[in-house]
Amino acid sequence: QVQLQESGPGLVKPSETLSLTCNVSGASISSYYWSWIRQPPGKGLEWIGYVHYNGITNYNPSLKSRVTISVDTSKNQFSLKLNSVTAADTAVYYCARHRGAVAGTLFDYWGQGTLVTVSS
């Protein structure tokens, strides 16, 4: 049973860095691509970026200057860092797995999501 679990602070101050980790169980992080996706309250889904265990990353151009996604194969987890946050970054953040060993595909397993609020 593949499970993804996000963790990290639920409150971040403006201009600071949002940091989240996704712990993966039931699947090897080395076999897939992994993404972060977010959803502002009451709004739609926005893909943030993906990482592969070999270090390949790709980010949404709308966030590229502020985002870093990395992977830790020893812990079977991957992480998101988003710097210089503003209130517009308040959202539920999901981690998700890409099906198959390819980047372009569907998201077949998702974490439950974690709400991050940006506020002083």
Add this chain to the structure above:
Amino acid sequence: DIQMTQSPSSLSASVGDRVTITCQASQDITIYLNWYQQKPGKAPKLLIYDVSNLEAGVPSRFSGSGSGTDFTFTISSLQPEDIATYYCQQYDNLPFTFGQGTKLEIK
């Protein structure tokens, strides 16, 4: 970026009704189109991939069709548990993008 436009944004229907949602891409995405269901407070769940392939375990009342820029998602007979928001998603080009969602309610 490829823009995905869903219609309608919201829909009210009765149990047993046939429900149709459309998704239009701003450019040709061939068959690289998936559909997700999201219930309140939950993560999205994959229903259909590559336009018309039903994910394992998903009831057969859900279906999809289309190609190129115009796609359709159908529930053949609406059930109370289908109340959710539905999203299309393209993966033809990066960045991956989603439609704005269609909120389905029971009349």
